[in-house]
């Protein structure tokens with residue numbers, strides 16, 4: 227789920243007039259321009275905005291013609307910075323005596339995020355980063371005074387790089403790049419594998435495709451990719467993982483609906499529901515429609531796709547249009563069926579309850595989530611998930627099934643929730659399902675580093691040594 231802007235800060239993207247930035251005099255294709263824009267996006271996330279919305283807000287006023295040239299670089303820098311935010315904020319605190327103005331701090335954070343990788347993996351040469359960061363700060367009239375500071379901080383970092391990065395390891399937050407409450411929660415939940423779970427979440431997820439079963443097979447599609455000289459491998463019954471991510475419009479067959487982008491762990495949902503032609507199915511929290519599309523690829527269904535957020539619901543239609551498939555899209559609250567379900571006599575054969583959750587299992591694709599969530603969000607989400615489950619259960623036909631799904635790694639939203647449901651609903655029989663899938667990163671056989679999936683099963687239900695996000699699956703049948 228793409229995280230929504232936090233309700234705590236009503237409009238983190240709207241700057242008060244007095245804090246608006248002055249004109250930026252930089253070429254849109256320069257690294258300095260990208261650092262400035264990424265710095266603005268990081269600043270918005272720090273005020274509570276979701277990163278995709280923050281990036282969108284940065285691009286809107288960008289000079290004409292700059293979007294295409296700069297968008298990729300800005301996005302890449304902002305996402306990298308989110309994954310290393312605690313490390314770079316720790317470094318800034320070490321390297322400056324007095325906290326700089328927020329925009330200067332955010333540009334510094336983005337610049338350091340480009341410098342912490344060793345030179346072999348770095349996206350830009352270190353001195354280019356320093357030079358362009360200084361230009362970015364100098365190009366805003368109100369911050370030009372801080373050019374010397376930015377130059378000194380970045381050069382000092384490069385001089386003391388190893389010592390500083392080693393010292394950062396002693397600070398858990400700076401080392402793992404999650405808030406302290408999150409690190410504690412993962413340690414409590416997964417005492418034997420917590421390091422691998424945290425490390426997996428700071429990698430960049432692969433580009434995984436779902437092959438449309440109506441149009442092709444994994445083997446046939448791998449052949450198509452090979453003909454296009456695109457390296458890829460099987461990652462599940464319908465899943466293909468590209469060795470190198472690429473824009474979707476360059477992926478063969480994407481625009482025609484032969485494949486969709488979907489994580490290998492997420493692809494299990496439609497398979498676990500065991501849908502057959504003619505079934506009546508409710509996809510209860512459906513937007514943007516990833517799992518809706520998969521269900522319809524597997525069988526001819528009477529499918530109701532329910533979503534509470536009208537703007538997100540539009541994306542279900544867009545996705546299905548590309549796949550040339552149809553569902554009945556309804557806007558409504560899954561926790562209040564009386565408002566959208568008037569066919570009381572027609573219960574469902576299958577219900578997919580892909581409920582709102584912490585999204586803690588998909589942080590490698592949405593690295594901002596960890597900085598937006600608060601520990602107090604978890605009990606609120608647990609209560610909401612229970613409300614939705616209680617309301618949906620009466621809509622399941624006798625002999626029918628409900629699949630409970632979260633993209634969370636916290637047991638409160640996973641196994642504990644499934645146990646609560648089974649205890650409460652005596653007519654619910656728990657069926658076989660994967661339970662908790664922890665995020666895993668495919669690795670070479672000899673790799674036993676902390677960043678590998680050490681401590682996790684070598685093989686799981688998403689495929690042998692596959693590379694997938696974190697999910698929880700529980701399946702219940704009504705007696």
Ligand SMILES: C[S@@+](CC[C@H](N)C(=O)[O-])C[C@H]1O[C@@H](n2cnc3c(N)ncnc32)[C@H](O)[C@@H]1O
Nearest residue numbers: 227511512513514515516517534559560580582
């Ligand atoms: C995890 S996402 C669903 C992802 C979707 N199943 C897919 O595979 O593309 C959860 C969705 O539930 C929606 N939602 C949240 N609360 C809801 C409610 N009470 N009733 C219906 N939908 C809800 C959110 O807006 C969000 O789009």
